[in-house]
Amino acid sequence: MMLHRLIAAIFFIALMLVSVTTINAQSVRPPGNAVNQSTDEQIGTSNTLGPDSQSKYWHDLRQGKSGLSTTGRSGGLLIQAQGEQWRLIRKNYIIKYSGWVLAAVLVILVLFFLIRGKIRLKGGRSGQTISRFSLPHRTAHWFMASIFIMLGLSGLILLLGRTALAPLIGKNVYSIFASAAMQGHNLFGPLFIVALVWMYYLFVPGNFFKMVDLKWILKGGGLIGGHASAGHYNFGEKVWFWAVAIVGLLISITGIILEFPWLSANLQLLQISTIVHAIGAVGLIAFALGHIYIGTIGMEGALDSMTTGDVDVNWAKEHHDLWYEEVTGEKSATHDQGETGHAQVYSQDKITGV
Amino acid sequence: MARMKFLCDAERCIECNACVTACKNEHEVPWGINRRRVVTLSDGKPGERSISVACMHCSDAPCMAVCPVDCFYQTPDGVVLHNKDLCIGCGYCFFACPFGAPQYPQAGNFGSRGKMDKCTFCAGGPDADHSAEEFKKYGRNRMAEGKLPICAEMCSTKALLAGDGNIVSNIYRERVVGRGFGSGAWGWGRAYPGSVSN
Numbered sequence: 001m002m003l004h005r006l007i008a009a010i011f012f013i014a015l016m017l018v019s020v021t022t023i024n025a026q027s028v029r030p031p032g033n034a035v036n037q038s039t040d041e042q043i044g045t046s047n048t049l050g051p052d053s054q055s056k057y058w059h060d061l062r063q064g065k066s067g068l069s070t071t072g073r074s075g076g077l078l079i080q081a082q083g084e085q086w087r088l089i090r091k092n093y094i095i096k097y098s099g100w101v102l103a104a105v106l107v108i109l110v111l112f113f114l115i116r117g118k119i120r121l122k123g124g125r126s127g128q129t130i131s132r133f134s135l136p137h138r139t140a141h142w143f144m145a146s147i148f149i150m151l152g153l154s155g156l157i158l159l160l161g162r163t164a165l166a167p168l169i170g171k172n173v174y175s176i177f178a179s180a181a182m183q184g185h186n187l188f189g190p191l192f193i194v195a196l197v198w199m200y201y202l203f204v205p206g207n208f209f210k211m212v213d214l215k216w217i218l219k220g221g222g223l224i225g226g227h228a229s230a231g232h233y234n235f236g237e238k239v240w241f242w243a244v245a246i247v248g249l250l251i252s253i254t255g256i257i258l259e260f261p262w263l264s265a266n267l268q269l270l271q272i273s274t275i276v277h278a279i280g281a282v283g284l285i286a287f288a289l290g291h292i293y294i295g296t297i298g299m300e301g302a303l304d305s306m307t308t309g310d311v312d313v314n315w316a317k318e319h320h321d322l323w324y325e326e327v328t329g330e331k332s333a334t335h336d337q338g339e340t341g342h343a344q345v346y347s348q349d350k351i352t353g354v
Numbered sequence: 355m356a357r358m359k360f361l362c363d364a365e366r367c368i369e370c371n372a373c374v375t376a377c378k379n380e381h382e383v384p385w386g387i388n389r390r391r392v393v394t395l396s397d398g399k400p401g402e403r404s405i406s407v408a409c410m411h412c413s414d415a416p417c418m419a420v421c422p423v424d425c426f427y428q429t430p431d432g433v434v435l436h437n438k439d440l441c442i443g444c445g446y447c448f449f450a451c452p453f454g455a456p457q458y459p460q461a462g463n464f465g466s467r468g469k470m471d472k473c474t475f476c477a478g479g480p481d482a483d484h485s486a487e488e489f490k491k492y493g494r495n496r497m498a499e500g501k502l503p504i505c506a507e508m509c510s511t512k513a514l515l516a517g518d519g520n521i522v523s524n525i526y527r528e529r530v531v532g533r534g535f536g537s538g539a540w541g542w543g544r545a546y547p548g549s550v551s552n
Contacts, residue, residue: 057401062544067395067405070371076393078407079452079544087416087450158422158444166424175423175440182442186466261445262465271449 086271094275098282099160105286109293119299121314129310130327138309140202144195144244150188152285154181159278189255196248206232207241212322222319232323240291247280254280356518357432358475359546360506361526362406365533366513369394369404373505373514377408380476380504381493384459389473390505391454406505406514408473409434409455410545417447417456431497432519433475438491443467452544475516476503519546 067076133141157165158181166174213235219228221236228234233241254273257263261270295302301315316324325331369392377383377390390408395401411434418426418434425440426447436447445467447456461468478495481488488495496504506516515522 057403061395065395067393068397069391069393076395077454078393078395078405079541080454081452083416083450083452087420090420162422162424171424171440175425175442178423179442182444260465261467267449270445274446274449 080267082268082271086275089275090278094278094282095159095163098278099164101282101286102156102289105289109289113293113297118297121300121312122318123314125301125312126314128313129304129308130313130316130324131309132305132311132316133309135309137202138306140195140199141306144192144199147188147192147195148284148288151185151192152281152288154185155278155281156285157181158185159282186259189259192248192255193252196244196252200245203241204245207238209235209238213238227318227321229322230320231326232320234320236294240287243284243287247284251277251280251284355430356520357546358411358517359432359519359522359542360408360410360475360503361515361522361542363513363515363526363529364403364405365529366511367392367404367406368511368513370510373406373509376504376508377473380496381474382489383493384471387457387459387471389455389457389471406509407453407455407541408505409451409475410453410541411473411475412452412545413547416450416452420446420450422446427480429477431475431477433477433497435474435477435479435492436470436472437480438469439480441469443469447472453541473503476501 061078062081064077064079064081067078069076157177161174161178161181165177169177210231212229212231216222216228216230216235221234222228254277257269257273258277264270295306299319301312302319304315305311313324316327371392374388374390374392378388381389383389390406392404392406394404396403411428411432413432415426415428415434417436418428421436422444423440423442425437426434427437428434443458443461443466445456445458447470448454448458455472456470457472458467458470460466474492474495476494476496478488478498479492481491483495483498494504496502501507503516506514515525
């Protein structure tokens with residue numbers, strides 16, 4: 001009998017314990033001010049899978065949805081979708097066409113030289129000279145020129161080297177070239193900004209567009225033949241100046257962004273910067289090839305203005321007649337005799353100043 | 355030959371970061387660099403998932419395509435490796451990579467990039483297998499020892515799978531069938547286009 005009672009007591013105590021825990025479990029309720037989450041959005045198989053469908057979840061990731069991460073420099077971004085576009089633009093457009101553009105410019109210059117030849121001074125050299133560029137002007141020009149060539153060459157090595165250089169000299173040697181090019185490009189890059197500001201400051205007077213430039217365009221700049229009047233700078237020179245100033249500014253800004261990647265954590269900004277930087281630079285290099293051609297072998301007497309700074313009087317009369325008249329006060333004999341109206345225009349120009 | 359692939363089962367990853375730590379330890383990865391990272395999505399909300407991500411060794415690897423010095427190569431196993439002797443630290447592979455895998459130790463006072471470092475699928479680099487240079491530059495070469503990547507080998511929930519793509523996808527398919535949901539083989543559509551339909 002004692003055993004029966006003992007078993008009954010144990011059973012009773014166990015029953016009590018179970019009921020107490022059951023009551024406790026039921027009393028665990030959310031506090032009165034708790035807000036229940038709406039169940040309307042929950043499309044997934046269960047609450048743990050979240051409100052979004054599987055396909056939407058993975059689609060969002062593919063489009064660049066971010067999460068949290070305690071490690072790694074890319075943080076919580078799992079897929080950056082624009083990288084593929086960047087690759088395609090760089091490979092299929094920039095690298096491909098920049099090579100062709102530069103090659104085409106070289107071919108055009110060679111053809112032009114073969115057909116038109118060196119543009120000679122019609123009256124020959126007079127022996128008398130006239131001062132065109134001061135020493136500060138020439139210093140700024142050659143400072144810019146040396147940095148431009150250095151940056152242009154190193155940039156082209158990095159842009160086109162894998163296609164054009166590596167197969168010729170081998171990957172190992174090319175890698176040394178490319179490494180030097182990149183280090184040099186980064187080291188001398190900031191000097192371009194110094195040169196740009198300096199040159200802009202010295203060369204901007206006289207580089208604003210005037211009515212005479214329109215006439216110059218209509219006459220084709222005298223490249224094909226005939227004479228086109230011009231002041232201190234002709235239309236071509238003015239366009240070159242503004243191209244360097246504006247595109248140079250773009251290249252400077254993007255270059256700073258690329259040189260110091262810690263300035264911005266925005267990868268897209270870096271990707272766009274490389275594209276703008278490359279297109280702008282290739283454009284300027286193409287323009288510079290024309291500038292170098294016409295300043296050296298393309299035209300007799302042109303180089304003097306950037307070496308000694310003094311140009312032959314006949315060169316000034318033939319290529320910058322308005323400037324010659326303004327400086328000397330003499331009337332240039334080079335413009336066409338039939339056009340008497342020109343003298344009037346020139347004197348107006350003188351009054352307004354260049 | 356097998357095509358080596360990574361797969362992270364987002365339904366299993368518990369964000370313990372042991373793969374990150376194991377990788378760092380195995381390869382003695384430079385300070386400040388983690389070849390693998392764990393990303394948690396919808397943190398603290400319904401639908402929270404974690405995914406471990408490193409270089410996915412893509413079939414048509416963007417890094418290989420954009421590298422200006424052509425320092426990348428793909429092994430017959432499909433593993434994308436690079437030659438640190440050629441790398442110039444330009445950062446282009448990082449611009450192109452969808453998964454943010456390439457990383458650079460800081461090389462100069464102005465924040466310039468050193469030679470790129472990334473996951474090697476524990477397959478070393480172009481230097482002689484098990485040489486001191488190989489270990490210094492790329493870490494341990496477990497593949498040459500007949501072993502799979504350490505991150506997947508030691509994963510406690512077996513969320514991270516690495517190995518022959520066919521075997522990996524079969525294991526994953528069995529899991530999806532077994533539990534009845536979770537068919538997002540994350541990153542596969544991006545890394546191995548045409549080889550998987552998910």
